[in-house]
Amino acid sequence: MALTAKFVKTQELLFELRVADVMRRDVITVRPDQTMTELRRILRDHRISGTPVAAGDELVGMITIADLIAFLNSDGEEALIGDKMTANPDSLFSDQLLVHAIQQFDATRFGRFPVLDPRSRKLVGILTKGLIIEGMLRAMEQAFQEEEIRQYRASHIFEDMVAEYKEIYLTYELVGRDFDRAGKASTQMKRNLKRLGIRPDIIHRLAVASYEAEMNTVLYAESGVMEFRIAPEEIVMRLRDRGPGIADVEKAKQPGYSGAPEWVREMGFGAGMGIPNIIKCADRIDLQSTVGVGTTLSVRIFTGAGANRAGDEGGGT
Amino acid sequence: MTLREIVEKLDLQVHAGAGRMEVTVARGYMSDMLSDVIGNAPIGGLWITMQKHKNVVAVAVMKSLAAIVLVQGRVPEEDTLRAAEEEEVVILGTTMSAFALAARLHDLGIAGD
Amino acid sequence: MTLREVVEELSAEVLHGAEEELNGTVATVAAGDLMSDVLTRATIADLLVTGLSNMQTIRTATVAGIKSIVIVRGKPVSPQMIDLAREEDLVLMVTGMKLFEAAGRLWARGLRTGETRA
Numbered sequence: 001m002a003l004t005a006k007f008v009k010t011q012e013l014l015f016e017l018r019v020a021d022v023m024r025r026d027v028i029t030v031r032p033d034q035t036m037t038e039l040r041r042i043l044r045d046h047r048i049s050g051t052p053v054a055a056g057d058e059l060v061g062m063i064t065i066a067d068l069i070a071f072l073n074s075d076g077e078e079a080l081i082g083d084k085m086t087a088n089p090d091s092l093f094s095d096q097l098l099v100h101a102i103q104q105f106d107a108t109r110f111g112r113f114p115v116l117d118p119r120s121r122k123l124v125g126i127l128t129k130g131l132i133i134e135g136m137l138r139a140m141e142q143a144f145q146e147e148e149i150r151q152y153r154a155s156h157i158f159e160d161m162v163a164e165y166k167e168i169y170l171t172y173e174l175v176g177r178d179f180d181r182a183g184k185a186s187t188q189m190k191r192n193l194k195r196l197g198i199r200p201d202i203i204h205r206l207a208v209a210s211y212e213a214e215m216n217t218v219l220y221a222e223s224g225v226m227e228f229r230i231a232p233e234e235i236v237m238r239l240r241d242r243g244p245g246i247a248d249v250e251k252a253k254q255p256g257y258s259g260a261p262e263w264v265r266e267m268g269f270g271a272g273m274g275i276p277n278i279i280k281c282a283d284r285i286d287l288q289s290t291v292g293v294g295t296t297l298s299v300r301i302f303t304g305a306g307a308n309r310a311g312d313e314g315g316g317t
Numbered sequence: 318m319t320l321r322e323i324v325e326k327l328d329l330q331v332h333a334g335a336g337r338m339e340v341t342v343a344r345g346y347m348s349d350m351l352s353d354v355i356g357n358a359p360i361g362g363l364w365i366t367m368q369k370h371k372n373v374v375a376v377a378v379m380k381s382l383a384a385i386v387l388v389q390g391r392v393p394e395e396d397t398l399r400a401a402e403e404e405e406v407v408i409l410g411t412t413m414s415a416f417a418l419a420a421r422l423h424d425l426g427i428a429g430d
Numbered sequence: 431m432t433l434r435e436v437v438e439e440l441s442a443e444v445l446h447g448a449e450e451e452l453n454g455t456v457a458t459v460a461a462g463d464l465m466s467d468v469l470t471r472a473t474i475a476d477l478l479v480t481g482l483s484n485m486q487t488i489r490t491a492t493v494a495g496i497k498s499i500v501i502v503r504g505k506p507v508s509p510q511m512i513d514l515a516r517e518e519d520l521v522l523m524v525t526g527m528k529l530f531e532a533a534g535r536l537w538a539r540g541l542r543t544g545e546t547r548a
Contacts (some may be wrong), residue, residue: 179486182486187518190492207494208494268463275468346530348463415462420534422534
């Protein structure tokens with residue numbers, strides 16, 4: 001999930017999650033008839049800075065470490081929690097949205113709130129800022145996992161669809177010398193293949209082969225049409241262009257050969273690796289050309305049972 | 318450092334210009350774009366590139382470069398070699414990548430800027 | 431090393447890339463101006479270091495599976511390139527250093543090409 005998407009998700013969660021989703025339910029409480037000395041031990045043993053005061057499961061007050069310090073400084077005799085607590089404390093309801101809970105934290109500067117059940121008004125939990133953060137992180141992780149599952153599902157498109165025969169066609173028009181858009185078809189195709197759940201190493205090979213072919217057309221030809229046929233067992237890329245054509249097809253398949261003019265090299269291409277690289281990426285290629293008319297290139301990559309794993313001997317004509 | 322010492326230390330091949338190994342080199346440049354080399358390479362420097370076509374010789378002459386080093390085992394084309402002999406340009410070679418070669422030259426004290 | 435460390439080592443300016451992405455590590459480099467060479471690599475590099483500053487740089491990185499790009503020689507980077515980097519979710523930065531200098535420094539920090547020919 002991109003970072004910006006995460007921030008949007010965070011805001012959404014504040015409006016989706018409720019206090020009940022993140023509060024702690026096993027609340028440590030004290031009774032009003034307990035002593036401050038006992039409070040000191042309880043706060044220390046549980047490492048907490050405050051606790052609700054309950055009579056049964058009814059909330060009667062809040063007592064915090066600040067109250068304890070005030071008591072210790074006052075040098076007084078033993079006192080009961082009931083005498084030192086804040087009665088009728090601010091509290092939250094378990095069905096409130098987190099966004100409202102946060103507003104309460106901001107408004108009051110309290111470190112914790114007791115949580116009541118909206119109907120019975122009984123004490124059901126406690127909420128701190130830390131618990132809010134923990135709860136949100138958990139929810140975000142959950143959302144992320146769900147997103148991953150959704151992508152995984154969307155990806156096995158051929159398995160999920162039922163038909164006697166399944167094929168997807170995608171076509172792109174290429175314009176010669178349009179360097180701003182050169183390569184756009186291949187990069188868009190790469191994204192499409194990802195959505196279709198094609199194996200990453202196959203996507204890589206197809207993307208590289210298509211890109212090299214697309215660049216050749218844009219660099220040297222007037223126009224072209226790039227068609228992808230995605231079938232369960234294979235993906236075929238066919239590029240037909242209208243342009244000068246390739247004079248010597250066999251020579252063009254040799255590594256290192258390049259008839260490229262300087263301006264092509266200045267663009268970062270034309271070092272003569274286009275067609276040999278396409279051959280390396282493909283399982284089968286078919287290259288036909290007529291000088292003065294144009295070139296047709298077919299690239300076939302197997303994806304089904306006959307698919308090559310990365311590292312296999314690729315490339316055949 | 319002389320070209321001879323660089324060739325020995327880095328085990329470089331000499332494709333052309335075996336007779337001009339005593340030239341000293343202090344600066345290096347790495348680029349495959351001729352317009353960039355013409356504009357920015359240090360005069361008399363060592364040029365690391367993958368380009369093996371004839372035009373690299375003209376660039377080397379223009380900038381009085383000490384030598385061209387072709388990387389990744391690339392070999393100059395026929396007419397590149399002919400031009401190099403005519404113009405007295407040194408062309409060296411290595412199987413290393415440009416990245417690795419630049420680093421080794423750095424270590425030997427050949428400066429970038 | 432992390433991308434943040436690359437930025438510092440090369441005194442680069444980040445044109446696209448959030449804090450989270452700059453914490454990512456890179457170990458392998460494709461360095462050069464010829465995109466056709468980048469496409470013939472047997473392995474996918476983490477970082478592309480190049481003086482070529484045009485749309486093809488971004489498209490090549492996308493196709494080749496490379497996630498971050500350093501443009502050297504202080505070449506101007508167009509707004510369209512930055513938009514495309516954003517669309518493809520790539521980290522894009524530019525440095526005034528020359529390719530020779532940048533290569534030497536990254537090598538010294540342990541980055542390698544990741545290809546068998548070193």
